[in-house]
Amino acid sequence: MTGTSESPTIVWLRDDLRVADNPALLAAIDRGGPVVLLYLLDEASPGIRPLGAASRWWLHHSLAALGTDIAERGGALVLRRGGAETELPRLVDELGAGAVLWNRRYGGPQRRVDAALKSALREAGLEVRSFQSNLLVEPWTVTTGEGNPFRVFTPFWRACLAKGAPREPLEAPASIPGLAGVPGDELEHWALLPTSPDWAGGLREAWTPGEAGAHDRLEAFVTDxxxxxxxxxxxxxxxxxxRLSPYLRFGEISPFQIWQRTQRGDLSPAAEGNVVKFLSEVGWREFNWNILFHFPDLHERNFRSEFDAFPWETPTPPVLEAWRHGRTGVPLVDAGMRELWQTGYMHNRVRMVVASFLVKNLLVDWRVGEKWFWDTLVDADEASxxxxxxxxAGSGADAAPYFRVFNPVLQADKFDSRGDYQRRYLPELDTDAYPDPIVDLKASRAEALRAYEYVRRGDHR
Incomplete structure (x- = not known):
């Protein structure tokens, strides 16, 4: 089929659940004709990693908010479920669509799906275009002088900054020329929310998913x-x-919008002094996506292959459950895991501590922890x-040396000296009900260093 400017345009939404700074949406409106905004819950395409429970909770509320935003502009959000290579062409045929537009994504399985669809739809006569939307810098445009991907953050971010200021974010359209009567699923039928039991009370208290919530959060951070x-x-x-990470993960706000907000002239001198440091954390997100682009098995395979021989121990169920549910007897670790369980989030400093405790004090394979975070974090994405x-773990890009073992007691003394954070999540901390540590920190650190030396010396070869 050959589309005309009056034929419908499908905007395929993925990790870009917003109407502002959405290049695919604006290009669809500029094309003329009706615009159909599609979200596919794709748990069928090969290699696509199904969302964890906390992310599914967020997705439900994000889609509900987005549907309202689109409807207020005259459009409609169409929900479908199934493999993209089947469902997207099916909708094209139903509508007689002439174009399909989307914003790019960077995981290996997703890129394979997108490339196959782009080829097939173009062969069928459709206009198919993709846009840069969710990263400040496209991964293939930032390489070393030898043309290789960066493995260390600082030179990577320096190369990104050398490209100049990112583009200005795009305004939200005042209206969307919708197409009535396109059949789709009811959001409630996807059963994304927990019911038996409903464990999401703490998430509801902590978060407001959606584009408006994202910008409220950004403004509160910049101001306070x-x-x-x-x-x-x-x-x-x-x-x-x-606390913008879940909003970035679902694309309710773009890094371009965050960047622009920090460049406005209404910041206090103290805030202006911290902009570079804050934007470097945005850069760390870009770095992880750059690594994933070049190393798509990041959640399954050691980036540094020498760690394939690391002598991980198989944790007993009681030990693993103690870590997962904050009952290790190590206060900062337990507080972090309780925060995660209650809110779907954990402070970044504490994430490093609880991860180090699992991987180095308990010698548990990092993939075990990664899977738990994938299921319980609202901001879990494929790269970060x-x-x-x-x-x-020491196995990744620009990794902390394996011999750097975060001592959770010293970390607590340094960063939570009054114990405010620990007591917030551990009301039993100063009572007899609080358990003894499940592992000796000093002895387990020494064991971790022996395991590291085993890998470093190549004793396994």
């Missing part, structure tokens, strides 16, 4: 948190981090989640 960011970001008992776990 950025001034103390460089120091306060390491203190879990203070509200000095942006495994990338950060591998960073702590």
């Amino acid at each position: 948190g950025l001034e103390n960011y460089a120091k306060g970001r390491d203190e879990p008992g203070t509200d000095s981090t942006s 989640n495994p990338g950060n776990w591998q960073w702590v």
Whole structure:
């Protein structure tokens, strides 16, 4: 079929659940004719990793908010479920669509699906275009002088910054020329929300998913948190981090919008002094996506292959459950795991501590922890989640040396000296009900260093 400017345009939404700064949406409107916004819940395409439980909760509320935003502009959000290579052409045929537009994604299985669809739809006579939307810098445009991907963050981010300021974000369309009567699923029928039991009460208290919630959160951070960011970001008992990660993960806000907001002239001098540090954390997200683009098995395979021989131990169920549910007897670790269980989130400093405790004090394979975070974090994405776990384990890009073992007691003394964070999540901390540690920190650190030496010396060869 050959589309005309009056034939419908499908905008295939993925990790870009917003109407502002959405290049695919604006290009569809500019094309003329009706616009159909599609979200596919694709759990069937090969290699696509199904969402964890906390992410499914977020997705439900994000789609509900997005559907309202689109309807207020005259459009409609169409929900379908199934493999993209089947469902997208089916909708094209139903509508007689002339174009399909989307914003790019960067995981290996997703890129294979997108490339196959782009080829097939173009062969069928459709206009198919993709756009840069969710990363400041396209991964294939940032390489070393030898043309290889960067393996270390600092030169990577320096190369990104050398490209100049990112583009300005795009305004939200005032209206969307919708197409009435396109059949789709009811969101409630997807059963994304927990019911038996409903464990999401803490998530509901902590978060407001959706594009409006994203911008409210950004504004609150810029106004109240950025001034103390460089120091306060390491203190879990203070509200000095942006907490934008789940909104970025689902594309309810773009990195271009975040960048632009930090460049406005209404920041206090103290806040302005912390912009570079904050944007470097946005850069760390870009770095992880760059790594994933070149190393698509990041959640399954050691980035540094020498760690394939690491002598991980198989944890007993009681030990693993103690870590998962915050009953290790190590207060900062337990507080972090309780925060995760209650809110779907964990302070970044504490993430490093609980990951180090699992991987180095308990000698548990980092993939075990990565899978737990994938299921329980509202901000778990394909790049940052495994990338950060591998960073702590020592097996990843720009990794912390394996011999750096975060001592959770010293970390608590340094970053939560009054115990505010620990007591918030451990009301039993100063009572006889709080358990003894499940492992000796000093002895387990020594065991971890012996295991590291085994790999470093190549004794396994």
